[in-house]
Amino acid sequence: MxxxxxxxxxxxxxxxxxxxxxxxxxxxxxxxxxxxxTLDIHLMSGVPEHRIVMGLFEGLVTTNPETALxxxxxxxxxxxxxxxxxxxxxxxxxxxxxxxxxxTAQQFVDSWLRILNPETAAPYAWFPAQxxxxxxxxxxxxxGPEAVQARALDEKTFQFETLGPAPYVVKALTHYxxxxxxxxxVEEFGSDWTRPxxxxxxGPYTLAEWSPQERLVLEKSDSYWDANKASTDxxxxxxxxxxxxxxxxxxxxxxxxxxxxxxxxxxxxxVQDDYHNNPAFITYYYVLQTEVPPLDDPRVRIALSxxxxxxKLVNEVTRGGQVPADGLVPPISxxxxxxxxxxxxxxxxxxxxxxxxxxxxxxPELEILYNTSEGHKKVAxxxxxxxxxxxxINVVLKNEEWATYLNTRREGTFxxxxxxxxxxxxxPNTFLDLFISGNSMNGGxxxxxxxxxxxxxxxxxxxxxxxxEMLNEAESLLIGEDQAIIPIYYYAVNNLIDLNExxxxxxxxxxxxxxxxxxxx
Amino acid sequence: xSGYVIRRILGTIPTLFIIVTICFFFIRLAPGGPFxxxxxxxxxxxxxxxxxxxxxxxxxxxxxxxxxxxxxxxxGPSFRYADRSVSEYLFRSLPNSMLLASLAMGIxxxxxxxxxxxxxxxxNTLYDYSFMLFAVFGVSVPSFVIGPLFMYxxxxxxxxxxTSGWLSGRAGVLTLVLPVISLALYYVATxxxxxxxxxxxxxxSDYIRTANAKGLSPSYILTKHVLKGALLPIASYFGPxxxxxxxxxxxxETIFRVPGIGVFFVQSAFNRDYTMIMGTVxxxxxxxxxxxxxxxxxxxxxxxxxxxx
Numbered sequence: 001m002x003x004x005x006x007x008x009x010x011x012x013x014x015x016x017x018x019x020x021x022x023x024x025x026x027x028x029x030x031x032x033x034x035x036x037x038t039l040d041i042h043l044m045s046g047v048p049e050h051r052i053v054m055g056l057f058e059g060l061v062t063t064n065p066e067t068a069l070x071x072x073x074x075x076x077x078x079x080x081x082x083x084x085x086x087x088x089x090x091x092x093x094x095x096x097x098x099x100x101x102x103x104t105a106q107q108f109v110d111s112w113l114r115i116l117n118p119e120t121a122a123p124y125a126w127f128p129a130q131x132x133x134x135x136x137x138x139x140x141x142x143x144g145p146e147a148v149q150a151r152a153l154d155e156k157t158f159q160f161e162t163l164g165p166a167p168y169v170v171k172a173l174t175h176y177x178x179x180x181x182x183x184x185x186v187e188e189f190g191s192d193w194t195r196p197x198x199x200x201x202x203g204p205y206t207l208a209e210w211s212p213q214e215r216l217v218l219e220k221s222d223s224y225w226d227a228n229k230a231s232t233d234x235x236x237x238x239x240x241x242x243x244x245x246x247x248x249x250x251x252x253x254x255x256x257x258x259x260x261x262x263x264x265x266x267x268x269x270x271v272q273d274d275y276h277n278n279p280a281f282i283t284y285y286y287v288l289q290t291e292v293p294p295l296d297d298p299r300v301r302i303a304l305s306x307x308x309x310x311x312k313l314v315n316e317v318t319r320g321g322q323v324p325a326d327g328l329v330p331p332i333s334x335x336x337x338x339x340x341x342x343x344x345x346x347x348x349x350x351x352x353x354x355x356x357x358x359x360x361x362x363x364p365e366l367e368i369l370y371n372t373s374e375g376h377k378k379v380a381x382x383x384x385x386x387x388x389x390x391x392x393i394n395v396v397l398k399n400e401e402w403a404t405y406l407n408t409r410r411e412g413t414f415x416x417x418x419x420x421x422x423x424x425x426x427x428p429n430t431f432l433d434l435f436i437s438g439n440s441m442n443g444g445x446x447x448x449x450x451x452x453x454x455x456x457x458x459x460x461x462x463x464x465x466x467x468x469e470m471l472n473e474a475e476s477l478l479i480g481e482d483q484a485i486i487p488i489y490y491y492a493v494n495n496l497i498d499l500n501e502x503x504x505x506x507x508x509x510x511x512x513x514x515x516x517x518x519x520x521x
Numbered sequence: 522x523s524g525y526v527i528r529r530i531l532g533t534i535p536t537l538f539i540i541v542t543i544c545f546f547f548i549r550l551a552p553g554g555p556f557x558x559x560x561x562x563x564x565x566x567x568x569x570x571x572x573x574x575x576x577x578x579x580x581x582x583x584x585x586x587x588x589x590x591x592x593x594x595x596x597g598p599s600f601r602y603a604d605r606s607v608s609e610y611l612f613r614s615l616p617n618s619m620l621l622a623s624l625a626m627g628i629x630x631x632x633x634x635x636x637x638x639x640x641x642x643x644x645n646t647l648y649d650y651s652f653m654l655f656a657v658f659g660v661s662v663p664s665f666v667i668g669p670l671f672m673y674x675x676x677x678x679x680x681x682x683x684t685s686g687w688l689s690g691r692a693g694v695l696t697l698v699l700p701v702i703s704l705a706l707y708y709v710a711t712x713x714x715x716x717x718x719x720x721x722x723x724x725x726s727d728y729i730r731t732a733n734a735k736g737l738s739p740s741y742i743l744t745k746h747v748l749k750g751a752l753l754p755i756a757s758y759f760g761p762x763x764x765x766x767x768x769x770x771x772x773x774e775t776i777f778r779v780p781g782i783g784v785f786f787v788q789s790a791f792n793r794d795y796t797m798i799m800g801t802v803x804x805x806x807x808x809x810x811x812x813x814x815x816x817x818x819x820x821x822x823x824x825x826x827x828x829x830x
Binding site: 035420 | 558
């Protein structure tokens with residue numbers, strides 16, 4: 001014991017020697033999950049990266065922290081043509097990169113061509129490709145860059161044409177795949193343009209430090225057009241992979257915002273007013289392999305859905321504020337409800353009997369596939385038990401490690417597979433276009449020509465109400481009649497942040513919190 | 522002796538080459554690829570990405586390309602981390618893991634050997650029983666339990682130490698304490714058990730009986746004869762253990778946010794980050810080979826029956 005005390009004393013003496021930094025203001029420190037894979041907005045695809053670049057860069061429009069809806073960013077205004085296909089944006093005069101170079105319309109054109117260039121190999125290239133006229137052709141190598149319908153009318157006027165009058169275009173522009181990169185430094189430094197010594201940015205912050213696996217520090221930019229807005233001087237992103245470490249750091253005042261919470265601790269944290277839980281724009285569902293018996297029979301699929309007590313599942317098994325899901329699309333205002341096949345044991349049993357399996361007799365054994373995780377296992381066990389009790393059918397569980405599981409799902413060599421989908425933009429289309437025949441996410445091989453027609457034609461509607469109605473009709477086909485997938489619940493997101501200390505942070509369904517708005521009181 | 526060492530070092534080159542070759546082809550047998558995400562990337566974009574990383578070429582060509590760049594000291598680009606190369610990540614994180622493993626090994630050697638030898642020497646005393654009880658605890662409680670437990674008590678309850686981090690902030694070197702002790706605990710216990718067993722064995726050997734019969738003092742026998750003999754099994758255990766500490770401390774590294782190499786060793790396999798897997802395997806193999814060489818040299822010093830000349 002004596003030795004231990006001496007040891008600690010020596011360490012204390014050492015630590016006293018480390019120089020304490022003199023700060024005028026405490027930085028805002030957040031736990032950011034995994035180590036960011038890249039800061040190149042054209043190469044990224046993850047959530048931790050997204051949190052960082054929301055502080056570093058800004059698109060034509062940016063995200064309102066309270067509503068997650070688009071508000072003017074680099075563009076101060078825009079007009080939309082009568083056929084809702086031509087968008088013209090006017091860039092603000094004082095939008096500049098942190099090296100003083102103005103942000104120009106031509107840079108937006110070049111940036112879009114960069115993300116769409118097949119050689120860039122951008123994982124999110126599909127997003128502009130699906131909206132912008134000519135973009136798909138360039139990205140797939142069928143046409144040259146001149147095919148892309150985006151142009152600079154003058155230094156500060158940017159114009160582009162969309163494939164159809166999709167009303168979510170402006171919302172989509174908040175996504176980083178539509179932002180501009182500093183083409184002048186990208187040209188100069190090549191793939192090294194994101195290094196701290198080279199990077200310039202046009203958002204509220206600049207990059208001060210990036211020590212992989214340790215920290216990434218952003219500092220307030222003087223050249224940002226809205227630099228007078230209240231925000232902290234410094235933001236520190238810590239890569240923290242362990243949820244329990246994140247919680248300990250938060251509780252020990254080493255962190256101001258914990259972006260996730262260990263699910264087993266939620267019950268204890270619930271009572272605290274710095275704990276924030278809200279439904280997310282993410283759905284947990286089971287994909288069914290619709291081509292292989294017995295799941296090729298819609299009656300069987302509906303019976304399976306009607307035999308699940310989702311309310312009990314979220315209250316007793318997952319217990320993290322999840323919401324039982326009726327449909328695939330999480331609740332969106334203005335978009336009608338979809339009548340999914342909710343719990344109804346009698347009807348489930350009847351349907352199964354109609355399909356030729358009264359009381360589950362002669363029903364082959366089914367297999368539920370999930371990626372290895374305690375949480376998914378618990379859900380699968382719960383459903384396994386319910387199907388046995390209500391329908392008298394046997395289900396076995398199978399887990400696969402992540403990459404193997406993704407491969408199985410893509411190849412469709414499963415019967416029932418767990419899946420999750422987070423909407424890329426706040427519109428039902430981000431969920432519904434997954435199940436168009438032949439889509440690479442449609443591993444269950446669902447194919448209904450009427451569904452395909454509704455989704456494709458909805459894109460061409462100028463009237464938003466009728467567009468949403470068509471999408472709703474399509475979802476009713478997918479879930480209500482065909483039951484190609486079984487929605488289980490909508491995810492909930494959990495955050496820990498003391499809002500008496502920090503302003504500018506709001507709960508929202510997209511769980512997007514632009515760090516440039518966060519300031520201490 | 523130096524001739525032997527040079528021969529051994531030259532011998533590692535074909536060994537490494539075989540490891541690289543086997544590993545290169547084996548990791549590609551695993552289903553899935555480096556660009557699989559929950560949001561499946563559309564076919565044409567996946568094609569573009571694979572083209573960029575030369576994954577569309579025949580595997581033999583890819584192998585030749587890899588070996589060629591390896592010979593020039595280039596571990597290639599990571600398939601996961603676009604902004605930096607594999608070498609940059611690995612050579613940045615390796616020293617941190619080295620420091621963590623060395624400190625933990627130092628503690629394990631000091632406390633493990635001394636307490637084990639004493640326990641063996643004072644066999645069947647209260648000291649022996651209590652220390653071996655602790656050793657059983659150290660061996661059987663996994664680090665993912667010990668780590669958070671230490672963090673809970675030392676940081677949250679008593680406020681003595683920072684929860685995590687690595688030589689950063691005002692806490693400085695204090696951040697080393699918890700990860701080093703958590704990692705060392707298991708090895709303190711195993712080394713204590715090993716050295717206790719070998720001490721008992723040595724104490725029963727003929728040359729100790731002879732030394733006793735000659736009338737040498739017990740302390741002389743303990744330090745000059747018993748200790749040397751008892752260290753032999755530790756020496757052979759030391760090499761692979763150090764390598765295991767280096768890459769196997771991923772749990773400790775994750776819990777205490779140590780910017781080490783362990784996380785790459787594990788995550789690259791899950792991510793199918795082929796070049797990163799190769800990089801970590803090469804580093805791990807090199808460390809293992811070097812450690813085994815060191816062990817053999819130490820053996821030569823400890824055991825008079827072994828000679829390399």
